[in-house]
Amino acid sequence: MDAGASNIISRIxxxxTLITSDNAYMRGHGTFAEHESIYSSVAGAVERVxxxxxxxxxxxRYGGEIGDIVVGRITEVSSKRWRVDVNARQDGVLLLSSIILPGGIQRRKSESDELQMRSFFAEGDLVYAEVQSYFADGALSLHTRSVQYGKLRNGTMVAVFPQLVPRSRTHLHRLPCGVDVVLGVNGYIWISKHVSAAKVEANAEHMYSDQNELISDEERExxxxxANCIRLLNRMYVxxxxxxxxxxxxxxxxxxxxxxLKTDxxxxxxxxxxxxxLQQA
Incomplete structure (x- = not known):
């Protein structure tokens, strides 16, 4: 049915589907024009600017932008680089030169560092990183040159629709319930036990450790x-x-x-x- 300006927004x-017959509007992505009317070309939510x-x-799929905070999974270790699944059309790339060494050391990476790449990240490891640039083929170039980034442990990952995670100034949050959440804008969200940054910085080897902290039954629950709250928000498109x-x-x-996760x-x-x-807004 036709829609006026008041109810164009927030429609699925x-x-x-006919969105509007008012020729005062211009068509954008996901729409097409026919007989001076605008129709949807995809299934989705109508937006108006x-x-x-x-x-x-x-x-x-996730379309990356420089500066995005993402959560990814290492899929391959190759020469001076790791391939990372970031929920995009192709894997991202984390170069050996783009990571921070244990203890927060910043220096040129040597042949010795290349030989022990799997001691930093191995296949299956989860990583918290930032998009720094694009390669010529469109693949995202990632970096972890900060102690706040790096290997993720002590928790679980939940995959959601990327469009439900808005970009913001901060993507690492400590919730009042005592757990940490990393909201990756690529749709991968990490929920874990809180470990202070000071503890990580104090122990140089802790940064790339594969050992989880002791997690109590209460913390696991x-x-x-x-995790289930995030899954239901995703299911209900919030x-x-x-x-x-x-x-x-x-x-x-x-x-x-x-x-x-029961429907009702x-x-x-x-x-x-x-x-x-709505009340808060």
Whole structure:
């Protein structure tokens, strides 16, 4: 059906859906024009910026930008570089010259460093990194030249729609419930036990250790609850931010962790989060 300016935004449409017949609007990505009307060419949410109408796909691969904070998984170790799955059209690349050495040392990498690359990152390891540039073929170039970046341990990863994770100034959050969350804008989110940066800096070998800290049953349950809260926000297509995760966590406390993904409970919690976000706005 046709839509006026008041209800163009926040509509979910399917391909071929009429968005508006008002010729005052211009078509953007995800739309096409026919008979002076604008239609959706993809399934997604309608967005309007002034007079420009576009449709944001419900599902799409991550398209990186320089400065993005991402969570990735090492898929291959090769000559002076690691291949990293970052949920994009092709793997990202982390060069040996783009990592920080144990103890925060910054120096030229030697042949000795190249021989022990697997002691830094091995296949299957999860890494917290920043996009620094693009290669000629479009692959993302990553770096971990800061003690806040590096190997991820003591937790679990949840994959969500990348478009639900907005870019912000901070992507590493310590939640009031006591766990750390890394919101990768590529749709990979890491939830883990809190370990202070001072402890990591004090122990040079800790930076690339494969050993997890001792995690209590209470901490495991908290991590699992936060992970399920993020999964239900993703399922109900709610923006995933520090605020929405906190709202979902507080609302979920009356329920058992294993019940959070049941359809009726997930819908109830998502509605509660949306109401709290609207009230806050």
């Amino acid at each position: 449409v399917t391909p071929g 002034n007079k420009l109408i576009s449709v944001r796909p419900l599902k799409q 908290t991590i699992a609850r936060v 923006k995933i931010t520090e605020t929405s995760i906190n709202f979902a966590y507080e609302s979920s406390l009356p329920h058992a962790v294993k019940d959070l 409970i997930a819908q109830e919690l998502a509605d509660s989060v949306k109401a709290q976000l």
